[in-house]
Every structure is written in structure tokens, then in C-alpha cells.
Amino acid sequence: MSIEDDNPVSLDRRDVAILDVLLETLPDLIYFKDLEGRYVRISRSHARILGLKEPADAIGVTVEEFVSPEHAKVAMKEEREVVRTGVPIEGKEELVTLKDGRELWFSTTKRPWRDADGQIIGTVGVIRNIDAEKRAHERLAAE
Helix, strand or coil: CCCCCCCCCCCCHHHHHHHHHHHHHCCCEEEEEECCCCEEEECHHHHHHHCCCCHHHHCCCCHHHCECHHHHHHHHHHHHHHHHHCCCEEEEEEEEEECCCCEEEEEEEEEEEECCCCCEEEEEEEEEECHHHHHHHHHHHHC
16 A cells, blocks of 8 residues: 555655655654554554564554553553644653564654644654663663
8 A cells, every 4th residue: 555545645756755765764663543543554664573574464453463452552542642632752662562472662752643734634653663772771780
């Protein structure tokens, strides 16, 4: 699915190509979700962390499919609040348990996703994997 398929904001082909490059190449996990919390688009690195072959495999799915029930509950509550208030969450450090049992540290930013008229149509998130840094700090603190 291309962002052009159901695009509430008018993007030209160059804009779409630039977005595609970012979503295919950046190490950060990037997502766009609709008002129901379903993925509309995710980055390739996000797909890899979630254990998906392709980013398109996440379309229409919620975070509940990929993380522990406890984390899914918190994440969905936060996103509903971002949609309700328009107030972003910036750089929240959190330990996330994935469905496969891995525990990883992330720094998460969640912002409202707005259409061309300024109406909130979902959330956009950027998640940075900070697991190596957090574990290194933990080891140093333990010594």
C-alpha cells in the first residue's frame, strides 16, 4: 500500500518518494496509525522489530498483535489521549516486551497526525531503539 492510496494530504510524487526513502532506510521505527489505533504504514525497521517480512503486513493491525498485553494497554491509552487532546508524548523511555518474549528499551515520541484541514486523523510515532545504551548504563551502574 502506498501512502498515495488513501492520502488525506495532497503529496506530489517527489514527496512520496522522499517519504518512501525515509521509511525504507532510517533505523528508527516509524508508524502512522488511524483513529482506531490500526497501522496505516510502518517503516522497514519497524517491520523487522515486529518480526514481519514486509511493512505492508502491519496494515490494519493494532499493537496488541506484537507486544505484551500490559504494554499494548498502555500504548493504546496514550495514543487515544494524543488523539483526544492533540498533546504529543516526547521521548518517553520504556521497556517493551514483544510477543516473542524479547524485552527492548525504546525512546518513543507520539504526535497527532493531522490532515490538510488540521483535523486529527490518527497518530504518527517515531521510536528509537535505545536498548544497547540502556543496558550499557545498567552494567556500569552495577559495577
